[in-house]
Amino acid sequence: MHTEKPKHDFEPKIIAFVCTWCTYAGADLAGTSRMQYPANVRVLKFPCTGRIDPVFIIKAFQQGADGILISGCHPGDCHYISGNYHARRRFAAFRKLLEFIGVDLNRIQFSWVSAAEGGKWVDVVTDLTERVRTMGPMVEFKDLALEEQWSGGLNSPDLQEIYEAM
């Protein structure tokens, strides 16, 4: 009963930060309704979008994420009344910061997906996955993580000589 899945050269890793009350339930609904969506997405459940700290996004990129999805309740539906309103401001600001330091914002998607919107969840995840797939791997943060470059690197000829003699 499974449809044939096309083979791709690159399978992006998508990290989805979702709130437990709406989007998590929406994703769950998509699952129980047996809708198909890319298995590239790893869902992380939070109590509320207001709990999602911008530092989580940086961390996710450093740990190898190629795309990020942040999703929660529609405005007015927050279980904690205003968590998503605060998150909306915070991420409006944070994406500007990311853009300014040179992150391509096409890798980050924000959305409101309610507990009843299993279909929207599938659409959002599929679109993001395909978009990131065409963009290729996110290498910037990963490369940084591999770089040792201590401030006092072995960059003078004298030091290099001593180092080699050791």
Next chain:
Amino acid sequence: MTQPIDISGYTRITESIRTEAKRILSDGTVSAVIGYTHVRRKGSTQPILITNPDDSEKLFFSEGCLNNLVVYLTKSKKDVPKTGKIGIVVKGCDLKAVVGLLGESQLKREDIYLIGVPCNGVLGSLINPATELNTKTIAAKCRECTDRMPVGADFVPPVELAAMPQMEATYSDKIAKLEAMTPSERWEFWKEQFSKCIKCYACRQVCAFCYCEQCVCDRNRPQMVEQSPRPSGNFSWHLVRAIHLAGRCVGCAECERVCPMDIPLNLLNRKMAMEMKELFNSEAGFEVREKGPLNSYDEHDDESFIR
């Protein structure tokens, strides 16, 4: 072309500060005054805290008074005696920091006595302290300053502001240049800058708004920001710093001044301030904001970026 800046008013400001400090200390209005004093090296200055009215003569103001003294009022600097009202000398930008801290309930207005300075700018650095103040040596923040006359202070020396020559706006120009670059060029730029960071945290130490008892960057389990001074952890540190200060930073540029690695920290801060203005019409000023732009919201905020 380099033009001199008229700071003839600073002598009268100095006299005024001395008289006022003497008065408030002797009549018991305040228990201490935080201000600036001379040091041995000509033109250089350092912060001083005086409690004796006779010490008022030690106070002065000059183009070398760079420090934002407000940092001595926040939580993490508890060594400043809090045995009563404290007098403090503030320039326009410093006063905005006081206002910000009042809004964040870190200070009570009745606990401080503000001596505001009509300010014609300060030097960019004290590396050569005996330098003349001109359009070249002036601090970058002063080139774009619009709040030179403190508003709402308890005492302001009766000195007129001198007219300032036309100066290019260093930060806005640089921001515009960066914005015109491609994302990967910007990434390269910041990568080079952030990679220099040695994580000495001087920028955090000097910031009036970094008053958290424990910084998220010092925590492990879970460790969100790698602590060693390597490119990866440096990026986290700088992004966290910028977002935590967004909507709060007043642009005193102390972080940038104290950075031993010459990282343009205030460039990020200014960029975020511009965004706060544009997105939420909120900016630091002389009026206490009960809530900053990032801890308040409007149901009609823009959400064009959200699907």
